[in-house]
Amino acid sequence: MSVGWRLTPVGFFRPLFSRLAIFQQRYQYKNKKFPTSQRPQLVSQPGHRFSCFSTMTESTPLYHPESDVEDLEGYRPGGYHPTLIGDTFCDGRYTVVHKLGSGGYSTIWLARDQQLQHYVSLKILVAGASQDTHESEILQLLSKSNLNCPGKQFIPTLLHQFSFDGPNGHHQCLVGVPTGCSVASSKENSTNFMFPPDAARSLAAQLIMGLAYLHSNDVCHGDLHLHNFLLRAPSFNHLSTTELYEHHSKLYEVPVRRLDGKPTAPHAPPRATYPMIWRMPANKVADPEILISDYGTSFIASQTPSPTLHTPALYAPPEEFFNKPIAIPKAADIWTLGVVLYDAVGECPLFETFAWDPDDIIAEMVNTLGDMPARWWAAWANRSEFFNPDGSWISNFQRISTPEFRRLHQRMWDMGRGETPETCQWDVAAGEFKALEDMLRSMMTFEPAERPTAKQLLESEYIVKWAMPAWERQVERKSALTKH
Incomplete structure (x- = not known):
């Protein structure tokens, strides 16, 4: 299955769409209400x-x-x-x-x-x-x-x-x-919706270390998103x-x-x-320290054979959309953190959808990451609204906005850090851009069993060469201030 190129006006309006998507996220979370133990099926298939x-x-x-x-x-x-x-x-x-x-x-x-x-x-x-x-x-x-585990502090x-x-x-x-505002609120209240580059690198290290600590204790969070990442005040x-x-x-x-x-x-x-x-705009936060909060829907993986995830749809793993038991819950956390990290270190969400419709989100997954497993492709009842049998976008698109073909590599350039190697805030020449893309791609592998563990992510090139050094520099600055 290949996704064909389609000329649309979406790219021209993307800066506006990105900001609308950010504020839509805020609206979605402001209007979340009381979850029940049995969440309704919005569509027959997929059934997130x-x-x-x-x-x-x-x-x-x-x-x-x-x-x-x-x-x-x-x-x-x-x-x-x-x-x-x-x-x-x-x-x-x-x-x-x-x-x-x-x-x-x-x-x-x-x-x-x-x-x-x-x-x-x-x-x-x-x-x-x-x-x-x-x-x-x-x-x-x-x-x-x-x-002594470094992730415990988060x-x-x-x-x-x-x-x-x-x-x-x-x-x-x-x-x-008490803590300060969420990472989501900090981004919303900033001038460019982004943390400074080194602060973003440090955030990535902290989130991976925190998740590694959870998973080392057999705890799955189950509801990772930017509103549950809090900045220390x-x-x-x-x-x-x-x-x-x-x-x-x-x-x-x-x-x-x-x-x-x-x-x-x-x-x-x-x-x-x-x-x-809290006056903590992201663009002014040089040394963010985070806490991973809200364990109301967390669970012990080995004691929960068929867990129910409460992850917001935009960040939910693909296996959650197809009415299948979550066989590898830690892998679900990994997917979710991959989607969230793109947003945390950049300007806007990875997947572009205005209504959080499950079919729109799945289409964006395919658009971004390529072919999904055949069993899911066959089970997706509404795929004909998006794709022809050969996998190309349909020509008579009926939805609110026509999607634009953009693989993950292109979306990396669209994350707000510069659109050319010369203007990019990541160290393209030294390989930072590619290392970040490779890490995110591995976290968002469609097959749950093929995603890296949080411990393996700590050994990834991006974390070792760029994210962890940024965190260590932050710790050194804090230590120097404490001494004075």
């Missing part, structure tokens, strides 16, 4: 099981929607705990002072530990997930493992955990060290709450209103809080 709304959020809407806060429809029995600034938890030990963020499973708050007099993060899980999650067990396992530390009852049910709360424990608002992020709230005009209590708070604004 996307995270979706639970029955409580699929019923009649209760609240006026608000942007940039948690999905207010989650304030129902089984959902979010209605939390307000000033609330206290664990017998008064933790006082909520700001919001750090939210997701489909939880809201995350900044709190002051009155015992130890420092700030902590409180991840309050939705009641419906509090009984089923293994996040605390996973974090405890990772904290007790090899103390894993969050669980400081404390407790549970409590609220109007929407029983909630588990995980206490951790400088300590602000010395600041009072008032100083925190003045120097970092003021407190902004919006009323929560029911559509029927009834009071929001007891299931929802009277006000929703906007998350803290």
Whole structure:
């Protein structure tokens, strides 16, 4: 099967499309709601099981929607705990002072530990997930493992955990060290959607080391994406709450209103809080330090014979689209990190699709990486919408935008680092460009069994010659500053 060349206007508009895709990602994540254990089949084949709304959020809407806060429809029995600034938890030990963020499973708050007099993060899980999650067990396992492994520093530390009852049910709360914004937010808030070249190299090293540590402990993350990679922020424990608002992020709230005009209590708070604004634009972050966060859907590979992935569709491995058991879950993490790394070290997502339609994504996989295994090609019911029997693009394309034929090599030049060897920010002459392409291509091999392990990636040419040295230079700079 060969994919034929097709002249289209997509290339002319790619800079605009790339930015639209970035902001579409933000919209997709802002509107993720509560996943259920059985994700619906959106198409007969391929049948990727996307995270979706639970029955409580699929019923009649209760609240006026608000942007940039948690999905207010989650304030129902089984959902979010209605939390307000000033609330206290664990017998008064933790006082909520700001919001750090939210997701489909939880809201995350900044709190002051009155015992130890420092700030902590409180991840309050939705009641419906509090009984089923293994996040605390996973974090405890990772904290007790090899103390000397370099990848351990990229894993969050669980400081404390407790549970409590609220109007929407029983909630588990995980206490951790506060971090800054996500890599996704940092890119979105920058002028060019990119980290400086050496910072990008360092990011790649950190992510590979972190994943290698997870896999060495038989842990599969299962939900790797840029919103789950958090940047460490400088300590602000010395600041009072008032100083925190003045120097970092003021407190902004919006009323929560029911559509029927009834009071929001007891299931929802009277006000929703906007998350803290971190001024960490990617183009200004010279020495990023990351944490791989959110282990709510992680699992022990050897103890989970048929795991369900919760990876966003754009980053999901091809085997997840064809209703097959994930036989090699660590290989699924490798594929996902390969797709994510392209975005992390460059400007925009690897696969271009506006609706995250599974067929569009599979077509982009073929467009980028070439022939997929025959068993998947034959099972893809809707491939005729994209390809002729000989594998060339169909001439009467009916979708929103006509795809342009671009293999991975061309997309490497389109990642925002320069379009010629003379202008490229990667060291083309010394082989960096090719080494990065080779590593990403190996991670995105269609056959799961043929993908490298995370440990093997640490020995790849790109990591050894460019990414790891960038990380080591960053460590040396930090050490020099500490001494002074």
